[in-house]
Amino acid sequence: MAGVEQEQTRSEKPSEPWVIGVDLGGTKIAVGAVNRQGQVLARTVLPTPVSDGPQSVLAAIAEGMRQIAAGQSTPPAAVGLASPGPMDNKTGVAVAAANVGWYDFPVSGPLQSRFGWPIYLENDANAAALGEWAFGAGRGVENLIYVTISTGIGMGAVLHGRLYQGSHFTAGEAGHMVLVPDGPLCTCGERGCWEALASGTAITREAREAVARHPESLLAALAGGDPLRVSVAQVGEAVRRGDPVAQEVWERAVHYLEIGFTNLANLFDPDLFVVGGGVTNLSDLFLGRVEGYINAHANPGMRGRLKMVRAGLGSDSGVLGAAAVAWQGLPSESWVEQARQEAV
Ligand SMILES: [Zn+2]
Structure with a gap:
C-alpha cells in the first residue's frame, strides 16, 4: 500500500499480554500495539481510503492490524477500534461513521473471521475518555x-x-x-x-x-x-x-x-x-x-x-483510547481493578 508511514519498536517483554488499538479517522488510520500499562510498543499509520469505498477502509484497517501483529511474538489479547459516530459494540456494527461512509456497516464480524481476535468497537470520544481514565490525566x-x-x-x-x-x-x-x-x-x-x-x-x-x-x-x-x-x-x-x-x-x-x-x-x-x-x-x-x-x-x-x-495522552491518545476499550472489553474485570490500584 502506497504512502504508509511506519515506525516500529519491538516490545522488550514480548511475552506480556498486549492489545491492538485502532484509531480510525477520516484522513488516517493509526494502529498501535499497547500493553496493560498503556505503553505503545509499536505503531503504524495508514491513509484512510475514503474515496475507494467503505470496504476499502475496512481492508486498510486489516492491513494495519496485520502489520502490527507481524512485529510481535504473540497474538493480541483483543482489538479496540475507535471511530467517530455511534458504534454498536453488541453487534459489531458501525451505526453511522459519516467521515468514512460507514452506515449500519459490519466491522467486527469480517475482522474477527479473518484474524480470530476479539474486537471491541467504541465511539472515539468515549474511547478517549476511557484512555484518559486508564492511562492519562484521570487515572484512578x-x-x-x-x-x-x-x-x-x-x-x-x-x-x-x-x-x-x-x-x-x-x-x-x-x-x-x-x-x-x-x-x-x-x-x-x-x-x-x-x-x-x-x-x-x-x-x-x-x-x-x-x-x-x-x-x-x-x-x-x-x-x-x-x-x-x-x-x-x-x-x-x-x-x-x-x-x-x-x-x-x-x-x-x-x-x-x-x-x-x-x-x-x-x-x-x-x-x-x-x-x-x-x-x-x-x-x-x-x-x-x-x-x-x-x-x-x-x-x-x-x-x-x-x-x-x-488531557494527558498527547499524540497517541487515539490509539491508547482504543486500546483501553480492548482491555476493558476483555472478560478479566481484574484489569479495571489493577488500573485503579496502580494509580493509587
Ligand atoms: Zn447540534
Whole structure:
C-alpha cells in the first residue's frame, strides 16, 4: 500500500499480554500495539481510503492490524477500534461513521473471521475518555467526564470505573445540548447547540465575521486581511496581544464553555473533567477560568470541589483510547481493578 508511514519498536517483554488499538479517522488510520500499562510498543499509520469505498477502509484497517501483529511474538489479547459516530459494540456494527461512509456497516464480524481476535468497537470520544481514565490525566478517579473541543465538541463519561455508553451507544452528545434557542445552525440540523457556540469551528466562524466588520483590527492583520484565513490560533494570539476584537469573540466562546461545563457538573457531579481537542492548545486562556466558574455556579453541594485538567495522552491518545476499550472489553474485570490500584 502506497504512502504508509511506519515506525516500529519491538516490545522488550514480548511475552506480556498486549492489545491492538485502532484509531480510525477520516484522513488516517493509526494502529498501535499497547500493553496493560498503556505503553505503545509499536505503531503504524495508514491513509484512510475514503474515496475507494467503505470496504476499502475496512481492508486498510486489516492491513494495519496485520502489520502490527507481524512485529510481535504473540497474538493480541483483543482489538479496540475507535471511530467517530455511534458504534454498536453488541453487534459489531458501525451505526453511522459519516467521515468514512460507514452506515449500519459490519466491522467486527469480517475482522474477527479473518484474524480470530476479539474486537471491541467504541465511539472515539468515549474511547478517549476511557484512555484518559486508564492511562492519562484521570487515572484512578471514580467518575470522569472527558470533553474534546475541536471542530465539534464531544464527550465521554467513565462512571464508577466503567464507560457509560447509553442504550443506543449515543450517550455523551454534550456538544448538542442546546444553550441558545434559535442560535447558530449546528451540523446536526438543530440550532444553538453547545458546539455551534464554543467549538473551534464556532470560534472561527465568529472570528471571520468580526474580521470582516473590523478590517483595522490586529486579528485581521494576523489573518493577512482575509477573513477566510482566520484561525483559532490567531484568535488566541490576538487575545494575548490585547486586541479587543479578538477578545470579544473569545470571551463569548469561553462563557459558553463556562455554561456548558456547569451543566455537565450539575448532571454528573464528577471527580474530574479532562479536556482535550485542538482548542486546548489555548488551555491557559480558558481552563482555569472555566474551572473557577463551575466551582462558583454549579449546584452548591459540589462547589469548590470540581477539578478540571488538560488531557494527558498527547499524540497517541487515539490509539491508547482504543486500546483501553480492548482491555476493558476483555472478560478479566481484574484489569479495571489493577488500573485503579496502580494509580493509587
Ligand atoms: Zn447540534
